[in-house]
Amino acid sequence: MKNRRLLLEHIDVPGIQGIEVYQKQGGYDTLTKALKNFSPDGIVEEVKKSGLRGRGGAGFPTGLKWSFLAKPEGVPRYLVCNADESEPGTFKDRYLMEKIPHILIEGMILSSYALGANTSYIYIRGEFMYILDILEKAIAEAHAKGFLGKNIQGSGFDHEIIVTPGGGAYICGEETALLESLEGKRGNPRIKPPFPAVKGLWGCPTVVNNVESIAAVVPIVREGGDAYANIGIGKSTGTKLISACGNLARPGVYEIELGVSVEEFMYGDDYCQGIANGKKLKACVPGGSSVPILPHFLVTKTANGEDRLMSYESLADGGFASGSMLGSGGFIVFDEDQCIVRNTWNFTRFYAHESCGQCSPCREGTGWMEKILYRLEHGQGNLRDIDLLEEMNKKIEGNTICPLGDAAAWPVAAAIRHFREEFEWHVNHAADAQKRNYGLIQQPVVA
Amino acid sequence: MKVTIDDIEIDVEPGTTILNAARKIGGDVVPPAMCYYSKLPGTGGKCRTCLVEVAAGSTADPRPMPKLVASCSTTVMDGMIVKNKTSQRVHDNRGGVVEFLLANHPLDCPICDQAGECHLQDLGYEHGSEKTRYEEVRRTFDPIDIGNKIKLHMNRCILCYRCVFVANQLTEKRVHGVMNRGEHAEISTYIENAIDNDFSGNMIDVCPVGALTDRTFRFKSRVWFLKPMEAECSCDKCCGKAVLWVFGNEVARITARKDTYGEVEDIDGKTGWLCNDCRFDKKDLTKWTVTGPRVINRHSVISQGKYATSIDKPIKRIG
Numbered sequence: 170m171k172n173r174r175l176l177l178e179h180i181d182v183p184g185i186q187g188i189e190v191y192q193k194q195g196g197y198d199t200l201t202k203a204l205k206n207f208s209p210d211g212i213v214e215e216v217k218k219s220g221l222r223g224r225g226g227a228g229f230p231t232g233l234k235w236s237f238l239a240k241p242e243g244v245p246r247y248l249v250c251n252a253d254e255s256e257p258g259t260f261k262d263r264y265l266m267e268k269i270p271h272i273l274i275e276g277m278i279l280s281s282y283a284l285g286a287n288t289s290y291i292y293i294r295g296e297f298m299y300i301l302d303i304l305e306k307a308i309a310e311a312h313a314k315g316f317l318g319k320n321i322q323g324s325g326f327d328h329e330i331i332v333t334p335g336g337g338a339y340i341c342g343e344e345t346a347l348l349e350s351l352e353g354k355r356g357n358p359r360i361k362p363p364f365p366a367v368k369g370l371w372g373c374p375t376v377v378n379n380v381e382s383i384a385a386v387v388p389i390v391r392e393g394g395d396a397y398a399n400i401g402i403g404k405s406t407g408t409k410l411i412s413a414c415g416n417l418a419r420p421g422v423y424e425i426e427l428g429v430s431v432e433e434f435m436y437g438d439d440y441c442q443g444i445a446n447g448k449k450l451k452a453c454v455p456g457g458s459s460v461p462i463l464p465h466f467l468v469t470k471t472a473n474g475e476d477r478l479m480s481y482e483s484l485a486d487g488g489f490a491s492g493s494m495l496g497s498g499g500f501i502v503f504d505e506d507q508c509i510v511r512n513t514w515n516f517t518r519f520y521a522h523e524s525c526g527q528c529s530p531c532r533e534g535t536g537w538m539e540k541i542l543y544r545l546e547h548g549q550g551n552l553r554d555i556d557l558l559e560e561m562n563k564k565i566e567g568n569t570i571c572p573l574g575d576a577a578a579w580p581v582a583a584a585i586r587h588f589r590e591e592f593e594w595h596v597n598h599a600a601d602a603q604k605r606n607y608g609l610i611q612q613p614v615v616a
Numbered sequence: 617m618k619v620t621i622d623d624i625e626i627d628v629e630p631g632t633t634i635l636n637a638a639r640k641i642g643g644d645v646v647p648p649a650m651c652y653y654s655k656l657p658g659t660g661g662k663c664r665t666c667l668v669e670v671a672a673g674s675t676a677d678p679r680p681m682p683k684l685v686a687s688c689s690t691t692v693m694d695g696m697i698v699k700n701k702t703s704q705r706v707h708d709n710r711g712g713v714v715e716f717l718l719a720n721h722p723l724d725c726p727i728c729d730q731a732g733e734c735h736l737q738d739l740g741y742e743h744g745s746e747k748t749r750y751e752e753v754r755r756t757f758d759p760i761d762i763g764n765k766i767k768l769h770m771n772r773c774i775l776c777y778r779c780v781f782v783a784n785q786l787t788e789k790r791v792h793g794v795m796n797r798g799e800h801a802e803i804s805t806y807i808e809n810a811i812d813n814d815f816s817g818n819m820i821d822v823c824p825v826g827a828l829t830d831r832t833f834r835f836k837s838r839v840w841f842l843k844p845m846e847a848e849c850s851c852d853k854c855c856g857k858a859v860l861w862v863f864g865n866e867v868a869r870i871t872a873r874k875d876t877y878g879e880v881e882d883i884d885g886k887t888g889w890l891c892n893d894c895r896f897d898k899k900d901l902t903k904w905t906v907t908g909p910r911v912i913n914r915h916s917v918i919s920q921g922k923y924a925t926s927i928d929k930p931i932k933r934i935g
C-alpha cells in the first residue's frame with residue numbers, strides 16, 4: 170500500500186517550524202480559503218463527511234462530537250486542545266507540535282471558526298515546556314501575519330489561542346480533569362453528565378480534542394471530507410500517527426494510512442524494519458499502555474487467521490479475548506527477552522501513581538495491584554495472587570468515574586489472560602525470579 | 617415520572633436521582649451512600665457504594681445500561697427500571713467496593729470514637745467479607761490537628777470529600793482540601809493550618825467514618841453508653857437546635873440532628889448546621905432547654921433498642 174502523508178508531508182523541509190517556510194508549502198492557504206468559502210457549519214459538515222475519529226484514544230467521531238456542542242445565546246464556546254500526551258508509549262503529539270507547530274495552530278483556528286469559539290486553549294503537558302515556547306512563537310508569528318487576532322483575513326472572525334501548561338499529571342489528559350486543571354483547580358475528573366459539550370470550561374459549552382485530531386482538520390478541509398474518507402479502510406478513515414517503540418529496528422513516529430497491515434508496519438522497509446538485533450517477537454501493545462497486550466501469534470493475524478490491519482476495527486477484532494485496540498497509537502513491541510510480569514508491574518505502577526484517588530475502586534485497586542505485582546515480579550508472590558488480580562480487575566473495570574480505572578485494569582487482565590504461565594513461573598521459581606528477568610532466564614545462556 | 621426500583625414503582629419529579637427516588641420508597645431498596653450528602657451540593661459519585669443496575673433506561677429507550685451506575689448522580693427517566701438489592705451484579709460489585717474501602721482501613725474500631733455510629737462499619741457488616749484478602753502493608757499517616765477542636769485521622773478516611781464541600785460551602789474557600797494523588801491522596805488544611813471558622817465543627821458531623829473527630833469528646837465514652845436528648849438554646853449564629861449526648865448529668869458531646877441517612881436535618885427549612893460555640897463550648901445542661909429524647913433511627917449499633925422510654929414533657933433546665 171502506498172503511504173500517504175497528510176500531516177507530516179513537509180516534515181523534512183528545513184525550517185518548517187517557522188511560518189515563512191510553512192506558508193511556502195501551502196500552509197494557511199486552507200484557512201484563508203475556508204474563511205472565504207465555508208460557513209462554520211460547512212466545515213463541521215466536511216469533518217463529519219471525513220469520518221475522522223478522535224486521535225486521543227477513544228476514537229469518537231469528531232464531526233459528531235462537534236455537532237453536540239450546545240449553542241445557547243450570549244454564552245461563549247471554547248475549543249480546548251488536549252496536548253497532555255502522557256500515555257506510556259505515546260509520543261506522536263509531541264513530535265507534531267515540536268516539528269510542525271503551525272499545522273496545529275492552523276487547525277485550531279479552522280476548528281474554532283467551525284465551532285464559533287473566539288478563544289481556544291492548548292493544554293500542554295507540564296514536561297513539554299520547551300514545546301510551549303515553540304507554540305508561543307508560532308502563535309506570535311500567526312498573529313503578525315494576521316491569522317490570529319481581530320477580523321482574521323477580513324472575515325470578521327476574531328480568535329485568540331492561549332497555551333497553558335499542566336502540572337505533570339497523566340490524569341489531566343482526561344478531558345474533564347483537564348478542564349478542572351485549566352480552571353486552576355485540582356485535576357479531578359468530573360462526574361458526567363453534564364458533558365463538556367454542554368457544560369465545559371467555566372460552565373460554557375466546550376469541545377476537547379486531541380492535537381492530532383485538530384491538526385487533521387487542515388487536510389480534511391483542504392482535500393474535502395469525501396476525499397479524506399477515501400483514504401484508509403472502512404470506518405477507519407484517513408491517516409494516523411503511530412509512535413512505535415520498544416525492541417524495534419527503527420522505532421519512531423510514522424504517519425500511516427489506516428488499514429496498512431500490522432505485518433508491513435512492523436517489518437516493512439518503509440516502517441519499523443522488524444525486531445531489533447534479529448530477535449523474535451514476543452508480544453505487542455498496539456495502542457498505548459492502556460490497551461490489552463497481544464501475544465506474538467495474535468499480533469499480525471487475528472484469532473481466525475485473517476491479516477491484522479492497523480485500523481480501529483481490525484486491532485479490536487476478537488474483543489478482549491484475542492484482540493486489543495488502536496487507542497492513542499502507542500505501538501510498543503517486546504522481544505523474546507522481555508518479561509511480561511515486569512512490564513505489567515511497570516504499567517500498573519504508573520496507573521497507581523497517576524490515579525487521582527477520587528473513587529475507591531481505582532484509588533485502592535491500583536495501589537493494591539501494584540503491590541501484588543511487585544511481589545510477583547520479585548519472587549514473593551503466590552498463586553492465589555494471580556486469581557486475586559483477575560478478580561480485582563473485574564471489580565475496578567466499569568465501576569469508576571473516569572476510564573483510568575479501566576485503563577489500569579485492562580493491561581493486567583490481558584497479561585494474565587495471555588501469559589498466565591509466566592506469572593506462575595514467577596511463583597514457582599521464586600529464587601530465579603529474584604535474580605533475573607523471566608525473558609532472559611528462559612534463553613539458553615550463551616557462553 | 618415513574619421509576620421502578622426493586623419492583624416497587626414510585627412517582628418522582630423530573631431531575632430526581634435514582635438514590636433520592638429510592639429514599640422516597642425507603643427501607644432496604646435504598647442503596648448505601650458514603651459520599652453523597654444531599655445537603656452539600658456537588659457531593660457524590662466518588663465512593664461507588666451506591667452503584668445500581670439499570671435494567672431499562674426509560675420507556676422511550678428501554679435498553680439496559682451496560683455499566684452499573686452511581687445512583688446518587690444518575691437522574692431517573694420515565695419508565696426506568698432499577699435493580700438494587702434484587703441484582704446479583706450489584707451485590708458482587710458493591711462487595712468489591714467495600715473490599716477496596718476496607719483495604720487500607722486500619723480497622724481500629726475498638727479505639728475509634730466513631731465506632732457504633734460509623735457508616736463504614738455498617739457497610740462492612742452488610743457487604744463485607746469475614747476476612748481481608750489484603751496482605752500488603754497498609755498506608756499510614758500521622759494524625760493531625762485541624763485547629764484545636766478537630767482531630768484528623770487520615771488512616772481512617774475514605775476520601776468521600778464531604779468535609780471538603782463543608783469547608784468550601786460553609787467556610788472560606790479552599791483552605792481545606794485534598795493533597796497528593798491516588799493512594800497517597802490525603803485530606804489536609806492548607807499547610808496544616810487551623811480552620812478557624814465558626815462552622816468548621818460540621819465537618820465532624822458529615823464525616824461518615826472516624827477520620828474527623830471532636831477533640832473535646834475524644835476517648836470520653838463509647839457513643840452507645842450515651843443518652844441522646846433533643847435540646848435548644850438561643851444562638852445568634854446557628855439554629856441552636858442540637859442533640860446532647862448525656863452521661864448522667866454530664867454532656868459528653870453535642871452534635872447536629874441527623875436523619876436516617878446520617879445527614880443533618882432541616883430545621884425551619886434550612887439545614888440545621890451547628891456553630892462551634894454550640895457544639896464545643898456549651899457542654900453544660902444549664903445552657904440548654906432539653907425538649908425530649910432523640911430517637912436515633914439508623915440501622916446501626918447506636919440505635920439498638922435503648923431509647924424506648926420516652927419522656928412525655930419537655931424538661932426545663934435540668935440541674
Ligand SMILES: Cc1cc2nc3c(=O)[nH]c(=O)nc-3n(C[C@H](O)[C@H](O)[C@H](O)COP(=O)(O)O)c2cc1C
Binds near residue numbers: 227256339571
Ligand atoms: C486517564 C486518561 C488520560 C487521557 N490522556 C489523554 C491525552 O494525554 N491526550 C489526549 O488527547 N487524550 C487523552 N485522553 C482522552 C481524552 O479524555 C479525550 O477523550 C480526548 O482528548 C478527546 O479528543 P479526541 O476526540 O480528539 O480524541 C485521556 C483519557 C483518560 C481517561
Ligand code: SF4
Binds near residue numbers: 358574
Ligand atoms: S477512575 Fe481513578 S483517575 Fe478516574 S476519577 Fe476515579 S480515582 Fe480518579
Ligand code: SF4
Binds near residue numbers: 772774778823827
Ligand atoms: S475526613 Fe471524613 S469527611 Fe473528610 S474525606 Fe475523609 S472520610 Fe470524608
Ligand code: FES
Binds near residue numbers: 661662688
Ligand atoms: S454515594 Fe454515590 S458514589 Fe458515593
